[in-house]
Amino acid sequence: MNKLLLTRDGKKQEMDSNLILEENTVIINETTFLFIDARDSQENLTLVIAPEVELQLSILGFQSANHFSFLLKKDARVSVSHFGIDSCDSYQVVLQEEGAKIRYCYSSLTRNSAVIPIEIKHMAQHTESEISNHCFQVAGDYTFDVTGIVLKNCAGCICNQENQIINLTHGKSKIHPNLLIDHYDVVANHSAYVGKFSKEVLFYLASRGLNPKESYVLLLTGFLLGKMSLSDELKGRFENKIQEYGGERNESGGFSNFTA
Amino acid sequence: MLEIKDLFVETLDHKEILKGFSLAMKPGEIHVIMGPNGTGKSTLSKVILRNPDYVVKKGDILYQGESILPLSTDEVARRGIFLAMQNPISIEGVSNSEFLRTALNARSQNKVNIYLFMKEMEQAFQDLAMPKEMMHRSINQDFSGGERKKNEILQMKLLKPQLILLDELDSGLDIDSLKIVCQNINDYLMEHEEASLLIITHYPRILDYLHPDVVHIMIDGRVVKSGDISLAYELEKNGYHGMNVVSEEEIHE
Numbered sequence A: 001m002n003k004l005l006l007t008r009d010g011k012k013q014e015m016d017s018n019l020i021l022e023e024n025t026v027i028i029n030e031t032t033f034l035f036i037d038a039r040d041s042q043e044n045l046t047l048v049i050a051p052e053v054e055l056q057l058s059i060l061g062f063q064s065a066n067h068f069s070f071l072l073k074k075d076a077r078v079s080v081s082h083f084g085i086d087s088c089d090s091y092q093v094v095l096q097e098e099g100a101k102i103r104y105c106y107s108s109l110t111r112n113s114a115v116i117p118i119e120i121k122h123m124a125q126h127t128e129s130e131i132s133n134h135c136f137q138v139a140g141d142y143t144f145d146v147t148g149i150v151l152k153n154c155a156g157c158i159c160n161q162e163n164q165i166i167n168l169t170h171g172k173s174k175i176h177p178n179l180l181i182d183h184y185d186v187v188a189n190h191s192a193y194v195g196k197f198s199k200e201v202l203f204y205l206a207s208r209g210l211n212p213k214e215s216y217v218l219l220l221t222g223f224l225l226g227k228m229s230l231s232d233e234l235k236g237r238f239e240n241k242i243q244e245y246g247g248e249r250n251e252s253g254g255f256s257n258f259t260a
Numbered sequence B: 001m002l003e004i005k006d007l008f009v010e011t012l013d014h015k016e017i018l019k020g021f022s023l024a025m026k027p028g029e030i031h032v033i034m035g036p037n038g039t040g041k042s043t044l045s046k047v048i049l050r051n052p053d054y055v056v057k058k059g060d061i062l063y064q065g066e067s068i069l070p071l072s073t074d075e076v077a078r079r080g081i082f083l084a085m086q087n088p089i090s091i092e093g094v095s096n097s098e099f100l101r102t103a104l105n106a107r108s109q110n111k112v113n114i115y116l117f118m119k120e121m122e123q124a125f126q127d128l129a130m131p132k133e134m135m136h137r138s139i140n141q142d143f144s145g146g147e148r149k150k151n152e153i154l155q156m157k158l159l160k161p162q163l164i165l166l167d168e169l170d171s172g173l174d175i176d177s178l179k180i181v182c183q184n185i186n187d188y189l190m191e192h193e194e195a196s197l198l199i200i201t202h203y204p205r206i207l208d209y210l211h212p213d214v215v216h217i218m219i220d221g222r223v224v225k226s227g228d229i230s231l232a233y234e235l236e237k238n239g240y241h242g243m244n245v246v247s248e249e250e251i252h253e
C-alpha cells in the first residue's frame, strides 16, 4: 500500500512511482490504495484523481488540523475512509468532470471544540457524491458545516449527505446542512441527527452482559467505523484506537475517559 | 431459583406499576404469566433485569438465594438471567456476530476461541432455520418481527442462561417458526436441567410446546390467581372478565 506520513515537520512518503507528490499536491494517475497517516500536522493537501482512475483512500488523523481537497476528473472514482481522533481535519471535494463519483465517510472522536467546514461541489453532469459525517463528542462544542453544491446544467447528479453527532456531555453540537442546487434533475438528500445513544440500546446490550464500557466501545466502533471500507489491518488499528480512547473502567461502572 | 417477594415498583415519574407482586420458582420449573395489556408484565421482566427506568419501592427479588436489587443490568445478565424481549430493537453498525462475541467475552475470564465460536454460531443458525448471512448483518436491522424473535433465542442458545424470561415470544412468529423456536428451547432445557423458564404470553398456543408447571394470572400489578395449565385454557375460553378473580373495575383493558 502507498503511504503518506504527515507530521508537524512535514511530509514523508512511501509511495509507488505512479503517485506524484509535488509541493502540496498528490497526483493519482493509476488505480491504487493510499493511506495517509496524519499526526499533529496542519497541512493543506490537494489530491488530483486522473480520468477513470479509482482511489481507495484511508486517512487517520491524530491531533491534526489538515485540510484535504479532492479534484476528480472524468469518471474518476474515490472512496475515502477518514477517521480523526482529537483532530479537526476538514475536506472539500470538486467533482470537476462528467461521471466522477465519491463516497466519503468521515468520523471524528474528539474532546476538542471545533467547527468543521465540508464542501462538495458538482461541476459536471452525472457526478455523484455520497458523504457521511459522524462525530462522537466527548467534550467541547462541535459543528459540522456541510455544503453540497450542484451547478447549473449539471443534469443527472446525485448529492447525498448524512450527518450525525453523538454527544456524551452537555456541550453544544450543531449540524448545518446546506444544499445549493441550481439544476432540477438532481437527487439530493440530507439527514442530520444530534443526540445520545438511546437508553433502549444501552439496556439491550447490558441485558446481554456488556458493561458500560464494552457497550460504548461496541456502539462507538459501529458508529464510527461501520460505514467505512477498510483493510483488516487498518480496521484493527482503528478499533484499538477507540478502545484506548475509552480508557480504563472505573469503580462507578463507567470508564475513565467517557464520564457519562 | 427465583423468588419475588411483595414487589412494589414505580416509574421515575412515580407511576405505580407493580403493586405487591410475588412469585417463587424452583430450579427446572416452567412458569407462565398471563394478564391484560398494560398490567405490568413487561415491566416485571425489565425490573428483574434491573432496568434503571423503574424504581423498586418495596419488596425484594432473590435469584439463587441472593438479592439482585443492588446489581446492575449487566451484572444480572452475567449471573445467568436472560430476557427475550417483547420488542427487540435494532442497532445499526454493530453486527450480530461481533455483538455475540463481545457478550461471550464479557462473561468469561478467557477470550472465546474464534473457531469454536463460529462453529457454535453456525450450528445455532441452522437449528433455528435462519440464514447464516444474518450473522454479519447489523443487530436486527431490517429483520422482520419473527426474525427478531428468533434472533433472541439464538442469543439465548449461545449465552447459556440459567433463568430465561420470554416476553411474548410467540407474537410475530408464524406457526412453523413457533414450533422450531420452542423445539430449540426444549432441547436447551433438556441439556440444562437446572434452567428455569418464565413465559409471558396472551395465548395458550405456546403452551402446547412448552409445558408449564404453574400458570399465574396477573392483574393490575400483582398475581391474583395461580394454578396448572387448565387455568390458561379456562382463561382463553372465558376471558379475564369471566375468571371471577377480581372485581370488574380492577380489570384494565
Ligand SMILES: Nc1ncnc2c1ncn2[C@@H]1O[C@H](COP(=O)(O)OP(=O)(O)OP(=O)(O)O)[C@@H](O)[C@H]1O
Pocket: B011, B015, B017, B035, B036, B037, B038, B039, B040, B041, B042, B043, B044, B053, B086
Ligand atoms: N417507563 C415508563 N414510563 C411510564 N409508564 C410506563 C413505563 N413503562 C411502562 N409504563 C406503563 O405501565 C403499564 C404497564 O406496562 P407493561 O409494558 O409492563 O404492560 P404489559 O403487561 O407488558 O402489557 P402488554 O400485554 O400490552 O405487553 C402500562 O400502562 C405502561 O404504559
Ligand SMILES: [Mg+2]
Pocket: B041, B042, B043, B086, B167
Ligand atoms: Mg408487554
